[in-house]
Amino acid sequence: MSGRYEGKTVAVTGAGEGMGRAMALAFAREGAAVMACDVNAAGLEATAAQLGTASGSIASMIVDVRDEAAIEAFAARAAQPTGALDVMICNAGVKGDWGPLAQQPREQLDLVIDINLKGVVLSMKHALAHMIPARSGVIINLASVQSFRVGFPGAAFYTASKAAVVALTRAAALENGQFGIRAVGIAPGPIDTPMLRSGSPDWPPPIINDVPLGRIGHVDDIANAALWLASSEANYISGATLTIDGGWLAP
Ligand SMILES: NC(=O)c1ccc[n+]([C@@H]2O[C@H](COP(=O)([O-])OP(=O)(O)OC[C@H]3O[C@@H](n4cnc5c(N)ncnc54)[C@H](O)[C@@H]3O)[C@@H](O)[C@H]2O)c1
Known part of the structure; x- marks a missing residue:
């Protein structure tokens, strides 16, 4: 490992499993002081336990990204080691229960939009509170290939939330470039995580075709791309x- 993130602080939401865990581990292995959050306490513990010997560290906090006060405290804790927040990775997301739009209950709409869209807004907002005074920082938002192609029936709310993440990323880039802050998105295709497996009774899932x-x-x-996107x-x-x-999006 090159230690290219030594002296840097990195916050990762939804780091209790899947891509969030992989990104938290990757940045810590490159020397960063990582602050990880999730609603899943056992998942967070497992993430930190997987670090082993590394020049960086992983501290964690139980946070629901829908809770603005908790996100504000999370961003402040992430910045504590150096007084600056170098990278915020807005990764926490849910798939929701997929089904026909005409039959979807209101609760599903609220769940998916509150976490996937409003949670990203709140995470960006409280990261920017530390990045703007420092005139530096990188925000990485997890969108989806479904931001660009619906792909499957039944995924209206998820697709809409992820299309919004692409727009939010652009809005954040437009407003904050003047402060030396970059906002970028990652749109994963099918990645082997608990989220993909939860929606796939057969493995590998047919999307592989x-x-x-x-x-x-x-x-x-995904983690390797995040390391590069956050770097100079x-x-x-x-x-x-x-x-x-x-x-997948090529055709
Ligand atoms: N896996 C895929 O194929 C895929 C594809 C495209 C986009 N994505 C997106 O990538 C991101 C990571 O996905 P993943 O596959 O690793 O998912 P995952 O379900 O495996 O992990 C997501 C993590 O977010 C946490 N989380 C959920 N709601 C939360 C909340 N309210 N507050 C804090 N944490 C919360 C979960 O507990 C979990 O640890 C998500 O935004 C997802 O929508 C995933």
Whole structure:
């Protein structure tokens, strides 16, 4: 490991499993002081336990991204080690129960929008409170290939929430470039996480047939991209959302 994030602070929401866990581990292995949050306490413990020996660290906090006071405290704690928040990764998300739009209960709409859209807004807002005075910072939002292509019937709320994340990323980039802050998105295709497995009785799921590279993505495919997007090598990238999908969106 290069230690390229030594001296940097990184906050990751939804780090109790899946891609959030992989990103928290990747940044800590590169030397960052990572602050991880999730609603799943056991998941957070497992994330920290997987770090082993590394030059960085993972501290964690139980936070529901729908709770603004908790997110505010989370961002403040993430900035504590150095007084600055270098990277905020807005990753927490839910799939919701998919079903025909005409029959979807209001509760599903509220759940998906409150977490996937409002949760990202709150996480960005309280990260910016630390980044703007420092005139520096990177926000990474987890969108989806479904931001760009609905793909499957029954996914209206999830798709809408993830399309909004792309727009929010661009809005944040527009407003905050003047402060030296970049906002970027990652749009994963099918990645092997508990979320994908929860919706896939068969494994590998049939979507694999529509992936030109012929495999389901690994969480490290996303974590490696996040490491690069947050780095100075990606210094001129802002407002863009990077598709990482084995080619699923290509046709
Ligand atoms: N897995 C995929 O194929 C895929 C594809 C495209 C986009 N995504 C998106 O990538 C992100 C990560 O997905 P994943 O597959 O790792 O999901 P996952 O379900 O495996 O992990 C998501 C984590 O977020 C946490 N979380 C959920 N609601 C929360 C809340 N209100 N507050 C705090 N934490 C909360 C969960 O407890 C969980 O630990 C999500 O935003 C998801 O929508 C996933």
